Amino acid sequence: MNKKILDTLEYQAVKDQIKPYLTTDSGLKELQNLTPSDDKQTIKQELAETADASKILRWEGGLSIPKLADVTEHMKRVKIDAALSGTELAQVGRVLFTTSQVSLFFENLIADREDPMTALAPYYQRLVTMPELTKKINVSIDSDGRVTDEASPELHRTRQSITSTENAIRQKMQDYTRGKTAQYLSDAIVTMRNDRYVIPVKAEYRSKFGGVVHDQSQTGQTLYVEPADVVDMNNRLRELIVKERHQEAQIFQDLSALLKPVADDIQKNAQVLGHLDFVNAKARYAVAIRATEPEVSDENHVRFLQARHPLLDQEKAVPNDIIIGEDYQSIIITGPNTGGKTITLKTLGLLQLMAQSGLFLPTAEHTTVGVFKNIFADIGDEQSIEQSLSTFSSHMVNIVDILDQIDQDSLVLFDELGAGTDPQEGAALAMAILDAVGETGAYSLATTHYPELKVYGFNRTDTINASMEFDVESLKPTYKFLIGIPGRSNALEISKRLGLSQNIIDNAANMANDESQELNDMIADLVERRNAVLDQQVQLSNQIVENRQLKNEYEQKLEKLDTQKAKMLEDAKKEANHIVADSKKKADRIISDLRKMQRDGVQVKENKLMDAKGELNAMEQKPSAENNRVLKRAKQAKHEDIEAGDTVLVNEYGQQGTVLRKLKNNQYEVQMGILKMVLSDDELTKQQQEPQGKGQHNSGKQKVKKRKENVSTNQAQNRMHASSQLDLRGKRYDEAMAELDRFIDQAMLNNLSSVEIIHGKGTGAIRKGVQEYLRSHRGIKDFKFTGPDQGATYVEFG
Structure with missing residues (x-):
């Protein structure tokens, strides 16, 4: 972006408005280097960062980042084994402490708000916390850069000695300001000269105190004397002070040495904190000017x-x-x-x-x-x-x-x-x-x-x-x-309203170009029409809002009614299916008894028995597709067209049969061995026709024989894979119900007397589904819960 446009549009003035919201030198440097980008992805990323900072400002009042100095030069000096001063170490300590605080802040924020702050994640995730080093520096150096007594035991002892020595000196010097000796002093005070304690003595009484003269007044009337009695004590104090300075210098050197291995990480932390401070300032500025994200x-x-x-x-x-x-x-x-x-x-x-x-x-x-x-x-x-x-x-x-x-x-x-x-x-x-x-x-x-x-x-x-x-x-x-x-x-x-003569106004109007006047009239008409359109737009907008509210209310009521209607209908059909299932069980027992009578010599027509059973099957209610759309989304199975003479698989028994004729309501009369049954289309699967060839000339007896061989093969395979236990735990509801249906079919084909279905307790959805299925199945004699927690169902076949 050319610099001239930044000056012309006062871009720097906007940056100056952001400046008061910054607290770090790195953030200030980033603001100074801020220029518009022409890369679309960069712009989107920077706007997203400001958006994340705005959320933090709204939720938590913004990021709390203290005033931080730029430690770039400090880290360069550390790398060449230079010792930092107390002030510089204090600045580094603040960076380390702030790093820990900001890292913990984002950790808690993400856990509480469940928002990963995607735009700012690349920054706060780069922060490297150093708890031991942070504690060491902040314990050793206070915020003003002074070495604390806790920096080392030796320094603590030295400072105690300095304090006790100073107290002894002051006590001794106070003795000179009281009693008989006070008359020899210009003023009864204790002061300092050349970092040593002295008293102001009148020049004529210099010999009364001995010791060392360190200074005199401008008039020469007063000498600042260190009495002989405290010379040794002052010497000892000076030695302790020199020792203290050496110990402090050693502490600076030791702490700087600890910083050297992590100097790069500290510098990167400072840069990240500066950037977070910068985006925080952008968010605060946005609030100040009532700005929104474009x-x-x-x-x-x-x-x-x-x-x-x-x-x-x-x-x-x-x-x-x-x-x-x-x-x-x-x-x-x-x-x-x-x-x-x-x-x-x-x-x-x-x-x-x-x-x-x-x-x-x-x-x-x-x-x-x-x-x-x-x-x-x-x-x-x-x-x-x-x-x-x-x-x-x-x-x-x-x-x-x-x-x-x-x-x-x-x-x-x-x-x-x-x-x-x-x-x-x-x-x-x-x-x-x-x-x-x-x-x-x-x-x-x-x-x-x-x-x-x-x-x-x-x-x-x-x-x-x-x-x-x-x-x-x-x-x-x-x-x-x-x-x-x-x-x-x-x-x-305007001239007319300001009082210009009407004659002058009229003359000017007459001299004005006709086209110019027509243009002004056109513009006036456009303005009038625009205002009328705006008024109408406001009215229409209000009407649209009212209509939308009414529409939403009616849609909610209609949806509630449809849901209630569908649920009631489905519940009724389920109950009807249970009744039909009980009737089928009774019919199967009657048919079984009649067949036994037939085997014993009593003549009973098979087709009448199958017709009766077909009528019972027709009573069963299937959930409608319309209700399924209201209550749940389910796929409705699609079947190929089945015609008379087609070979079909009876899903419930795993046996093949031949369609004799098509009945009403998508039902078919099927010949399966010696049995004739009336079945619906969803109970049948159309089988591929055998290729025409020599098989066409075979007798019906041979075809029947071949079919029986296929059936026996299927039965053998079923027995091979048969199991008396089914575990449905951890499965989805639809998957579990489909597997349960296949399992019961296999068990019945293999003449198992009982099985166990493990469904667990869980939320109860699968457990309830198993109970509903078993209650409606006509091949089930009895079932009951089993296990210590009733997490399984024992099933007996009738």
């Missing part, structure tokens, strides 16, 4: 909704919608001076720069931004006396430079395009420049006073007129940006 448009559509200039008073700034790139790529803004045209240009440009810097924007929600490699602007009077350039010339020099650099990824802002020269030539030049910009595919906004450009904006494709609204009644601009409506000249109306 969306980066993949189509490069710029849609600023209710946009406000960030450097204006946010309570007084008039919000405007600024849209470009969707239906048009050039906007011609007309209107009176001081109406807000220039601030609209700057608002668009500055907000786009902010978005490409990862900053939230003072706009309404659902704002979208584009990505531009460069933004250019020709704004303001750049008249140069030194270069002998007029206003027009300076503008043209700037425009020529812009035209040499723009491409389809550029945004260009022109303020008073073509001004400063003959109006006719200026208007023609402005239109030609806008055409040149449009040919590159760049977006452009231009303000102008030329009426010719209003017609240009109306006739050119990808171009639209706009204006700044002016209230003729109050003679004040409203600063409202009107897309699609060119600016209207209000000179005559």
Whole structure:
């Protein structure tokens, strides 16, 4: 991004507004280096980081990061075995302590909120905590950089000796300030000279105290004497102080040595903390200007909704919608001076720069931004006396430079395009420049006073007129940006309201160009229509909200009724199926008895028995697809068309049969051996026909024999895989029910007398499903819970 546009749009002023929210030197350095990016992924990542920081600010009041110095130079010195000072070690200690606090903060935040903070994760996950080293430094060095007594036992003992020696010296010196000796002193006090305790003695009594003279007053009347009695004590104190300094220096050296192996990690921690401080500052700034997160448009559509200039008073700034790139790529803004045209240009440009810097924007929600490699602007009077350039010339020099650099990824802002020269030539030049910009595919906004450009904006494709609204009644601009409506000249109306003679107004109106007057009338009509449409839009919006609420209420009530109806119907069908199942069991026992009678010589027609059984089967109710859609999503099995003469597999028995005829309600009469049965289509599976060949000429007896051989093979395989126990634990409900159905079929085909089904207790869904299935199955004689926790069911076949 060119530096000139940053200066023109006052980008640095926005950065200065963010600065007070920073607490670390690294964060401040990152703000100083902040520039707009032209990489779409980078912009999205930076906006996502600001969004995560905003969530933290909303949930926890923001990140708590204390004032941290830049420790980069400290770590460089540590690497060359230099010893850090107490102040520098204290700064490193604060970085280490803050690292631990911030790492713990994110750990607790993620656990409590169950939000991984995806955008900030690459940063806080890089923090390296060093608890032992952190404790060692912060115990040894206080916040002001002084070595504490806990730094080492030797230093603690030395300081105790210093304290006791100082107390003894003071006690001895206090004796000189009291009693008979006080008369020899200029003042009864104890003071310091050359880091040694002394008393102010009158010059004529110097011999009374002996010892060493360290200083005298300007008049020579007072000598500062260290009495002979305390010379040795002061000497001992000086030795202890020197010893203390050596011990402190050794502690600095030892602590610096501990930092050397982890210097890189500490420096990286400081950088991460600085970045977190920076994104935290961006979030706080967003709250201060009531900003929202914009969306980066993949189509490069710029849609600023209710946009406000960030450097204006946010309570007084008039919000405007600024849209470009969707239906048009050039906007011609007309209107009176001081109406807000220039601030609209700057608002668009500055907000786009902010978005490409990862900053939230003072706009309404659902704002979208584009990505531009460069933004250019020709704004303001750049008249140069030194270069002998007029206003027009300076503008043209700037425009020529812009035209040499723009491409389809550029945004260009022109303020008073073509001004400063003959109006006719200026208007023609402005239109030609806008055409040149449009040919590159760049977006452009231009303000102008030329009426010719209003017609240009109306006739050119990808171009639209706009204006700044002016209230003729109050003679004040409203600063409202009107897309699609060119600016209207209000000179005559304003002059009239200011008291200009009506004769002059009339003469001016007569001299005004008819086309210009017609254009103003057209604009007035457009404004009136626009206001009417806006009023109607507000009414329609309110009506839509009311209708949507009513629609939602009715849909909820209808869904509740459908659910209740479906549930009641399904419950009734289940109960009916249980009744039918009990009836089938009784019918099977009767048929069994009749067959026994037939074997004993009593003649009973088999087909009558099968017809009776078929009627019972027809009574069974199947869940309807419509109810299944309401109660649960289930796939309805699809069957191939079955015709008379087809070979089918009877699913329940695992045996093949031949379809004799098709009955009503998707039911079929099937010959299975000597038995005739009426079965529904979902109980049958159509089998592939045998290829035509020699088998066609075989007798019916041979075909029957072959079928029996296949059946016996299937039965053998079934017996081979038969089991008396089924474990359904850990399975999904649908999977468990399907496996249960196959298991019961296998058990019955293999003539097992009883089986055990392990379903566990769990939530009870599978357990309940097993009970429902067994209750409805006509081959089940009895079943009951078993096991210490009733986690299994014992089943007997009848």
